[in-house]
Amino acid sequence: MTATPPAKPIKKRKIKLDEHLLAYRGVWVFIENERGHVHPVSWELMGQGRQLAEQLQVELCAVVMGAPGAELDALCESAFHYGADRCYRVASPVLRLYRNEPFTQALTGLVNAHKPEILLLGATALGRDLAGSVATTLKTGLTADCTELAIDPEDRCLLSTRPTFGGSLLCTIVTLNYRPQMATVRHRVMPMPEPQPERRGLIVDFDPGLVEDNVVTRLLEFLPDSQDNTPHLPYAEIVVSGGKGLGKAENFRLVWALADVLGAEVGATRAAIHAGWISADRQVGQTGKTVRPALYIAAGISGAIQHRVGMEASDCIIAINSDPNAPIFDFAHYGIVGDCVQVLPALTRAFARHLGKPVKEIA
Amino acid sequence: MHIVVCIKQVPDSAHIRVHPVTNTIMRQGVPAIINPYDLFAIEAALRLKDRLGGHVTVMSMGPTQAEPALRKAISLGCDDAILVTDRVFAGADTLATSYVLASAIRTLGQERPVDLVFTGKQTIDGDTAQVGPGIARRLDMQLLTYVSRIVEVDPAKRSIVVERRAEGGVQVLQTALPALVTMLEGSNEVRFASTPDMFRAVRATVRHWDRNDAGIEDIKQVGLKGSPTIVSRVFGPTPRAEKARQVPFDPADPDSTAASLLEQLLADVPKVRKELEQRRSPS
Numbered sequence A: 001m002t003a004t005p006p007a008k009p010i011k012k013r014k015i016k017l018d019e020h021l022l023a024y025r026g027v028w029v030f031i032e033n034e035r036g037h038v039h040p041v042s043w044e045l046m047g048q049g050r051q052l053a054e055q056l057q058v059e060l061c062a063v064v065m066g067a068p069g070a071e072l073d074a075l076c077e078s079a080f081h082y083g084a085d086r087c088y089r090v091a092s093p094v095l096r097l098y099r100n101e102p103f104t105q106a107l108t109g110l111v112n113a114h115k116p117e118i119l120l121l122g123a124t125a126l127g128r129d130l131a132g133s134v135a136t137t138l139k140t141g142l143t144a145d146c147t148e149l150a151i152d153p154e155d156r157c158l159l160s161t162r163p164t165f166g167g168s169l170l171c172t173i174v175t176l177n178y179r180p181q182m183a184t185v186r187h188r189v190m191p192m193p194e195p196q197p198e199r200r201g202l203i204v205d206f207d208p209g210l211v212e213d214n215v216v217t218r219l220l221e222f223l224p225d226s227q228d229n230t231p232h233l234p235y236a237e238i239v240v241s242g243g244k245g246l247g248k249a250e251n252f253r254l255v256w257a258l259a260d261v262l263g264a265e266v267g268a269t270r271a272a273i274h275a276g277w278i279s280a281d282r283q284v285g286q287t288g289k290t291v292r293p294a295l296y297i298a299a300g301i302s303g304a305i306q307h308r309v310g311m312e313a314s315d316c317i318i319a320i321n322s323d324p325n326a327p328i329f330d331f332a333h334y335g336i337v338g339d340c341v342q343v344l345p346a347l348t349r350a351f352a353r354h355l356g357k358p359v360k361e362i363a
Numbered sequence B: 001m002h003i004v005v006c007i008k009q010v011p012d013s014a015h016i017r018v019h020p021v022t023n024t025i026m027r028q029g030v031p032a033i034i035n036p037y038d039l040f041a042i043e044a045a046l047r048l049k050d051r052l053g054g055h056v057t058v059m060s061m062g063p064t065q066a067e068p069a070l071r072k073a074i075s076l077g078c079d080d081a082i083l084v085t086d087r088v089f090a091g092a093d094t095l096a097t098s099y100v101l102a103s104a105i106r107t108l109g110q111e112r113p114v115d116l117v118f119t120g121k122q123t124i125d126g127d128t129a130q131v132g133p134g135i136a137r138r139l140d141m142q143l144l145t146y147v148s149r150i151v152e153v154d155p156a157k158r159s160i161v162v163e164r165r166a167e168g169g170v171q172v173l174q175t176a177l178p179a180l181v182t183m184l185e186g187s188n189e190v191r192f193a194s195t196p197d198m199f200r201a202v203r204a205t206v207r208h209w210d211r212n213d214a215g216i217e218d219i220k221q222v223g224l225k226g227s228p229t230i231v232s233r234v235f236g237p238t239p240r241a242e243k244a245r246q247v248p249f250d251p252a253d254p255d256s257t258a259a260s261l262l263e264q265l266l267a268d269v270p271k272v273r274k275e276l277e278q279r280r281s282p283s
Helices: A040-056 A070-081 A100-114 A125-138 A249-262 A270-274 A340-355 B036-052 B064-076 B094-111 B131-139 B195-203 B254-268 B270-279
Strands: A027-031 A060-066 A086-091 A118-122 A142-146 A148-151 A158-164 A169-175 A181-185 A202-205 A218-224 A238-242 A265-268 A295-299 A316-321 A334-337 B002-006 B009-011 B032-034 B055-061 B080-084 B116-120 B142-154 B159-166 B169-176 B179-183 B206-209 B229-235
Touching (some): A040 A148, A100 A125, A100 B142, A125 B131, A158 B229, A169 A181, A238 A249, A295 A340, A316 A340, A334 B254, B002 B131, B036 B116, B055 B064, B055 B094, B064 B080, B064 B195, B080 B094, B116 B131, B131 B142, B142 B169, B254 B270
Parallel strands (some): A086 A202, A142 A181, A238 A265, A238 A295, A316 A334, B002 B055, B002 B116, B116 B179
Antiparallel strands (some): A148 A158, A158 A169, A169 B229
16 A cells, blocks of 8 residues: 655654664565475565665575475575575474474574564464564564555665554554564565576575474474365455445345356455454455455445455455445445445346356345 | 463454544544453463363553453453553553563462463454564463464373464464463354352452562563654555546446446456456356
């Protein structure tokens, strides 16, 4: 979300770094990999990190951690393709699977040894668990779920913008006289960069000095999610979402019916989920999923920031709301001021006819 | 077993309105509630107490106005409540907050050793999910975040087994007490207050701890002073340069609205046209 220039100049807080903090240089991205699979948010962050590093005229470094082997080495190569100048390889059998304690120790040790000014992680279950622990151990600032990252050209500070007050406003957060500046960003908030297969870089090994016997927590088992039940919202090309404006839980079936005809994923607002109308894994927004579909149909959604940040990268947004003053009409591309209970079935009929699908009447 | 539950009183975000001109939060009349995610933490603690016996202390850092949240927790069945409150705590970010709560838990542990700390996965006002991990690190406790189920707690063996929500699946983790657990929403069904507990809550003493009671050692690490991050500005979102193109709607004829919208989509948005093309049934 781009910010409007402030009406009056902000009182600028001068941030003067202590001598020992001036040594902190470079932008780092933690590459999240579990069971041989890199979380795509890491590559998205590399794209963003590249821009920050260029503005600061410093190196972009990837941090890869895991069990030693060909898989980890291949990960370093991929990091170069996605823009890294340097890759810190932290190899230890203790790091084979994620556990908070050894990963916190390893990443904290690496930061203390090589001193980055910015450290970015994905706002995933793993990334938030790790970032919160590392920031506390390092006693530095951490900003969660940023929707925009920029550099203040005057003092090189990272400007982290995120929704605030339950997602009703945005705020820009800066880290004072502490380094590194840490931030997490959610999946799909930043665009995915194009990999450049010819790119190469420098691998730097770091020994975290971990011993398995000193780690208290044991991973007894991993139960993978069944693939069919989980919604594939982040990569859906058409999403139909419902909010409290639908009026009651039963009306959500109108959303499902339209999604069914369109071959779309179903999303929802936080309010609809808190009302118990639909399962939590379908939440779109700051505390749910971020989507970037070609078409987003918002039914009975007012357009609070908390929802907006999760869907405004959609190519085309259609808003249906009975309140003509709903904020969603400020950023949707097409608006229909009307009752979803009437509009949704009409859209379902129109799309079904266009797509040559049977028109089912929904009572 | 001594279980501490850390909770926060938050404004009910469903009632927050932003002033359309000044872009400031309109606080009047916004009800304060227990952070909804924290209710799952309270319930998890109470279930363990039901099963294994023990003592549940609920704790919050906040202004004196936060006392009703703690009283509500007592009405649900918590034994004891501590409000960690001092003017010097104001303006704290997550790092400074975790310092205060960790100090208070450490001090409480001198009265009665703490085996488990529960928190919600995050708050609905800050949404950071950082205070729980921060407390765990400061107290050198084992950290278990996003826990969907407590499988087993064995006080004799000092061990806990949980299911933790991870990317693409669930981790079954075993660790040693003392541990800090952040509970996922929907992980249990939150109980209603019983009548005797409601009476007890009215009469109960909520202890107020200032910086000295909480055992704060370094005053420079609390409040605004102890916070590495500051909010440099708060602002509203930018409307798009052009408002939504309105498709006129006549309640008597919704189908023509739908037809007109579809026509515009096909004519003006190539990406949507392409997506629809791929979805056409072969006829």
